[in-house]
Amino acid sequence: MNRRVVITGIGVLAPGGVGTKAFWNLLVEGRTATRRISFFDASPFRSQVAAQVDFDAELQGLTPQQIRRMDRATQFAVVTAREAVADSGMEFAELDPPRTGVTVGSAVGATMGLDQEYRVVSDGGRRWLVDHEYAVPHLYGHLVPSSMAAEVAWAVGAEGPTTVVSTGCTSGLDAVGYARDLILEGSADVMVAGATDAPISPITVACFDAIKATTPRNDDPEHASRPFDNNRNGFVLGEGSAIFVLEDLEHARKRGAHLFAEIAGFASRCNAFHMTGLRPDGREMAEAIRVALHEAHMRPEDIDYINAHGSGTKQNDRHETAAFKRALGEHAYRTPVSSIKSMIGHSLGAIGSLEIAASALAIEHGVVPPTANLHEPDPECDLDYVPLIAREQRTDTVLSVGSGFGGFQSAMVLTRPERAQR
Amino acid sequence: MSSATVVTGIGVTAPNGLGTDAYWSATLRGQSGIGPLTRFEPQQYPARLAGEVSGFTAEDYLPNRLIPQTDHMTRMALVAADWALADAGVVAEQLPEFSMGVITAASAGGFEFGQRELEALWSRGGQYVSAYQSFAWFYAVNTGQISIRNGMRGPSGVVVSDQAGGLDAVAQARRQLRKGVGLVVSGGVDGCLCPWGWVAQLASGRLSRSDDPDRAYLPFDAEAAGHVPGEGGAILVLEDAEFARQRGAGRSYGEIVGYAATFDPKPGSGRPAGLRRAIELALADAGIRVQEVDAVFADAAAVPELDGIEAEAITEVFRPGGVAVTAPKTMTGRLYAGGGPLDLVAALLSIRDRVLPPTINVTLAPQYEIDLVTGTPRKAAVDVALVIARGHGGFNSVMVLRGGP
Amino acid sequence: MTQQKELTLQGLTTILKAAAGADEEVDLEGDILDVEFADLGYDSLALMETGSRIERQFGVRLNEATVLSATTPRAFLAVVNESLAQAA
Numbered sequence: 001m002n003r004r005v006v007i008t009g010i011g012v013l014a015p016g017g018v019g020t021k022a023f024w025n026l027l028v029e030g031r032t033a034t035r036r037i038s039f040f041d042a043s044p045f046r047s048q049v050a051a052q053v054d055f056d057a058e059l060q061g062l063t064p065q066q067i068r069r070m071d072r073a074t075q076f077a078v079v080t081a082r083e084a085v086a087d088s089g090m091e092f093a094e095l096d097p098p099r100t101g102v103t104v105g106s107a108v109g110a111t112m113g114l115d116q117e118y119r120v121v122s123d124g125g126r127r128w129l130v131d132h133e134y135a136v137p138h139l140y141g142h143l144v145p146s147s148m149a150a151e152v153a154w155a156v157g158a159e160g161p162t163t164v165v166s167t168g169c170t171s172g173l174d175a176v177g178y179a180r181d182l183i184l185e186g187s188a189d190v191m192v193a194g195a196t197d198a199p200i201s202p203i204t205v206a207c208f209d210a211i212k213a214t215t216p217r218n219d220d221p222e223h224a225s226r227p228f229d230n231n232r233n234g235f236v237l238g239e240g241s242a243i244f245v246l247e248d249l250e251h252a253r254k255r256g257a258h259l260f261a262e263i264a265g266f267a268s269r270c271n272a273f274h275m276t277g278l279r280p281d282g283r284e285m286a287e288a289i290r291v292a293l294h295e296a297h298m299r300p301e302d303i304d305y306i307n308a309h310g311s312g313t314k315q316n317d318r319h320e321t322a323a324f325k326r327a328l329g330e331h332a333y334r335t336p337v338s339s340i341k342s343m344i345g346h347s348l349g350a351i352g353s354l355e356i357a358a359s360a361l362a363i364e365h366g367v368v369p370p371t372a373n374l375h376e377p378d379p380e381c382d383l384d385y386v387p388l389i390a391r392e393q394r395t396d397t398v399l400s401v402g403s404g405f406g407g408f409q410s411a412m413v414l415t416r417p418e419r420a421q422r
Numbered sequence: 423m424s425s426a427t428v429v430t431g432i433g434v435t436a437p438n439g440l441g442t443d444a445y446w447s448a449t450l451r452g453q454s455g456i457g458p459l460t461r462f463e464p465q466q467y468p469a470r471l472a473g474e475v476s477g478f479t480a481e482d483y484l485p486n487r488l489i490p491q492t493d494h495m496t497r498m499a500l501v502a503a504d505w506a507l508a509d510a511g512v513v514a515e516q517l518p519e520f521s522m523g524v525i526t527a528a529s530a531g532g533f534e535f536g537q538r539e540l541e542a543l544w545s546r547g548g549q550y551v552s553a554y555q556s557f558a559w560f561y562a563v564n565t566g567q568i569s570i571r572n573g574m575r576g577p578s579g580v581v582v583s584d585q586a587g588g589l590d591a592v593a594q595a596r597r598q599l600r601k602g603v604g605l606v607v608s609g610g611v612d613g614c615l616c617p618w619g620w621v622a623q624l625a626s627g628r629l630s631r632s633d634d635p636d637r638a639y640l641p642f643d644a645e646a647a648g649h650v651p652g653e654g655g656a657i658l659v660l661e662d663a664e665f666a667r668q669r670g671a672g673r674s675y676g677e678i679v680g681y682a683a684t685f686d687p688k689p690g691s692g693r694p695a696g697l698r699r700a701i702e703l704a705l706a707d708a709g710i711r712v713q714e715v716d717a718v719f720a721d722a723a724a725v726p727e728l729d730g731i732e733a734e735a736i737t738e739v740f741r742p743g744g745v746a747v748t749a750p751k752t753m754t755g756r757l758y759a760g761g762g763p764l765d766l767v768a769a770l771l772s773i774r775d776r777v778l779p780p781t782i783n784v785t786l787a788p789q790y791e792i793d794l795v796t797g798t799p800r801k802a803a804v805d806v807a808l809v810i811a812r813g814h815g816g817f818n819s820v821m822v823l824r825g826g827p
Numbered sequence: 828m829t830q831q832k833e834l835t836l837q838g839l840t841t842i843l844k845a846a847a848g849a850d851e852e853v854d855l856e857g858d859i860l861d862v863e864f865a866d867l868g869y870d871s872l873a874l875m876e877t878g879s880r881i882e883r884q885f886g887v888r889l890n891e892a893t894v895l896s897a898t899t900p901r902a903f904l905a906v907v908n909e910s911l912a913q914a915a
Contacts, residue, residue: 125544143622150815162685166561206548406566553876
């Protein structure tokens, strides 16, 4: 029983435009969606820039009750899950509920809702013994983010294995990797899987301020996210969601589905080093890449493009550059590497899935998205980071990597589906 | 390569006992850890009882440097992991670092830590938010801290599926062992007994409002009216049986032989609940027949509708009265992500000691046709046990355990 | 807000302990002025938390880059006290 897992539907909500098409256009045009934060008055904070999604829940078809009970990140997930199912060409009636599962990745859950509701029940932080009389009825759903997976399951009619995967900033890769495992082992034929986060809230901004992880480049928000650039000084917070329909290859073939990409390999490792720090040698990420390639039965030379974590902190950019060299050897120097965070910011748990979407679309369209704002490379980052302008290039195999607080290092190999049919 | 997943180490922080032996002897005595909340003044709230872990002083067990950067539940998780590894006789430095992983379940993260930082933010300003907030409250914190403390660099992960999550984490650990990892530290230790967490839990509408610790949490009882939340849980060391043998591990507590997870249909759809299917799939995964199962450790929601669904599923699969059913969590309260793993521990120790712990304080309501172990422990040769854990919203997870060879 | 002119070594260790705890292997009361923070058991997060507590307690702004480049208590105190002197 040699099962293989393919992506047959993509749903995206990203900064800079609603839907998968707008997302891809932004990336290939090298435009940035990083702006001054408008959700709240960010002026007291060190970092005041973010990449926000232009999102109208009602326009996206959510009911008033759904809007009331769901955190923004959950709303994103439900909208992109529906879009992914529609994109897969599958009618909802075709889904066999018990054989369909859901995995939603999220680093910070309903942070935005929790931040807002806390202010109310605590009377602006004045009461330690917060007042339950002011609590909204859906507060439990904010407390435990598994509500995100529940809402998606209800929206698509899934009754198979359902969970949230929350491994910080690798959640988006890990959730898809987890869902893939469920299909490979036969626990499901279809998984609606991906990730969401909507962290642009005062508590998140403040906690990244406290460790100076986000950029203070407040006077130039459009150019604030600068992975691999010598003048970078921290990441730019983002938000968004990407959810996929993953299917067993045979299941997809039988119904004549369009195949975007095969998820040919996946692995994650942990650096066991520091909750926020990275070892400069990139060992654990390199090991994750090595195992993911092994699972995919591929060699380093098979990689046509690397979709990097590229958060735009000095520590990260050097860490993963070292990891690519360690895992791919000389081939690292010949492989285009780019970070879409330069354009849509870093949406924590969601970004890994947005990067999978970009990787699948790179295969589909034969275009590698650029790294925006890269004018003067960090001398210690000496690979080909595709500065400023997208590159047309036949792309059969993509390596997408992520790195997160807690020490998580993940790597996924996506490949052109015809290749999968050998 | 062996495909058996064995449990070689256990670490427990439970409301009725700190450490495996204290927990188990209290559980067999029918001694409850449920009592009035002491962590904060609960008088103004409609629910005032909890299963607090008493006598836990983190400073006695952990480096001082870890204290300012950790929530209470993370400290308990780190200590439970230490105990589990010691119990398994694992010296992490002596094993290949990529052969060991950490996969835990979470529900609300370090919520008490988070409340302090939210308070700092909104009462004093952003510059008062701790440098540790960025990870101390997030859901992945226990996995990250346990991996760092023990130098474990293999596949790691975190799942969140409310109270079902603890079993899902152990199942994910088994998946990784089957892929060739040697050892995974798994399970869950949880808790958010702070005012902000309490108010959020109250919103579920499922907390018992009783002030009588003996009448507050009564699953399968005619007076069932919600549960008492608790804190704590269990961390397990899971190993590939061959890896355990090669490193010279001692006895194992037993083997994880089956697992399945399902999700309930959307309320109002008219479709059947998913629990029965999860039980059947887990048994099929284990290759174990219904009549081979000696005991069921119930989820025991203590919400009449949910008790009804669970009793019905058990009865449909095992026939009325066809299997012993128990809920030792009546002595701890519901521990969210920690609940499933603690039930796995109870099941493994039942197998070891040939005795089933009781469901305390409960008089079985006549409509449930299950053989509930009430009052005192029951002597029983338990070889195969099935553990049920359900999460708010419709998560059903079921795990099957068998005694070691 | 306490307006103090100078942060002493003892003041610094008190704040360090409150911010980030103390490594059991290290005697913070000893002669540590020129010992690297790394050898005292403190990482960059500990120093950032310490810096932010000093800012709040003394009502000053510390230069981020110079604070992070101070790798010993002596260098750290120099940065803080220079900022305090400028603010006075």
